[in-house]
Amino acid sequence: MSAKGKTQRGALSLLLIGPFLLAVLVPFLWMVLGVFKTNTEFFQPLAKAFFPAHYDWQNVSDLLNGKWVPFWNVFSNSLIVSLGQALGAVSLSATAGYAFARFTFRGKRLLFVLAVALILVPRQLFAVPLFSWVNALGLSDSLLGVMLPGVVTGLGVIYFTQVFRQVPVEYLQAARTCGATELRVFLTVLPLVWPALLSYGMIHFILAWHEHLIPMLVLTTETKQTLPLALAKLYDVSQRTPQGVQMAASTFAVIPTAVLFAVCHRKFKSSLSDMLVH
């Protein structure tokens, strides 16, 4: 195709993407601008008061000083839970995926189907028995009680099975010929697949960051709660939190996942491209 035709096509598709881009970005812009608005400004029709009259940081400092919720506690709890869960999920899924991809053994098919079944049963449906079991284990109202149940993931196992299948067999055999133990062989393969490890860790971090129901059942003390719980409390009408504070908390809730994705996004995409089609 000629260079001119290509430019034309590019411009046309950009034009068609435009409305979608606006539909996505305008609400986020409104959220960030909302941080600076008074309640009366906030509830005016958008066309009249899209931008705030003054840029006042009072709402942000109120939120960070813990006037409404113990914000730093809640924020770091969310970070701890999500990071721990992501690390746990990556380690468990990578080892299991390696076993499924690289060994034949009795009951393999059955176990694999079980892993797929895991994906299809939403954890949320069994939140109540899970909650009473977590209580029985003595993990109620602790971050571990939220973190540990989330480390088993069917999606992860299937993903890593696929990933390890693509590692050339010769590579493994070479390592074995050198007299490496099975664990050593696995560890030498790991650097080969690190984009996949990173990608899955990122996805799982995002999912854990969003989890609402299980923390709600397990965590009762306010300083032990996670961000989605604090957000729900801020949004609750009966609390009468100023809208600006709500928007500030919302903005802070988006930043970590957005930054993480922005940083990892190239690696994530190439690892997906390698895997999805083959």
Add this chain to the structure above:
Amino acid sequence: MPAADQRTSGARWTPFFFLLPFLFFLLLFWVIPLIGGVQMSLHANSLGQAEYVGFAHYKALANDERYFTALRNSFVYTLASVVVIVPLALWLAHLLRASFRRLRPVLAFALLLPALTPPAVLAVLFLMVFHGKNGLLNQLFVMPLGLEPVNWLKDPDFILSGLVLQTVWRWTGFMTFFILAGMEGIPRVYYEAARLATGSRWRQFWHVTLPQLRPVLLFVAAYLVVDGFSLFSGAFVLLGGSGGTADAGLLTVTYVFQKTRFFDYGSASAISVSLLPLMVLALWGCLFLRRRTA
């Protein structure tokens, strides 16, 4: 699964050494709660020591209109989200590929921003779109067309569409990203070969892109189905934990949660267990499609 034995050394227990951590947590946090759920569903409504009531909860469900409403809503919600999101994401991915190479990562990132946002925040952003007369949807689309403003979150005819719209807004960009990654992985040679056979872009899309993307599309659909059935946070914030007017937005997980709030544990578990056959059916469907793909 490859039939050939790729194992060249190592004892027979080696694979289990790698599987053990996963299996341990699988048993601890999935199998045991599942069994606990089944057990709970056969006992009276409380934790701890409870009277065995057999299938009473299930029988009660069979006459529970709200249960069927919740099931129906979840089903419609899930189906609608797949039917809307998958074609839309395919189209957007196609547009992104046709647009300027430099801009592509930025555009893709902007589009998937909603997927990175906690559902509770999304629901609040969405309140602005749906908020009564002043909401964006009414201001920009409904009223300029000369129609009456729609009360999205109160009118039972529109609540479910509102929830679907929220899901579409949330996931389309993310799925576009997956599909785009899949498209970029298709070897160029395929297109070159197709170009020799036909000049039509549409036919290239139909005969090369679509079949190559099948595993991606399957994954995307499976993801949406699971997410659809586990939707909680979005509906919780948008409708305040209720099912909305006339239960028009009552979803399965919300209903389970409502029962839990009144310590109706037995009944709540019965609902969850009753969904398992549906999930097994879905699993079977997925495996079937996978085999056909292979």
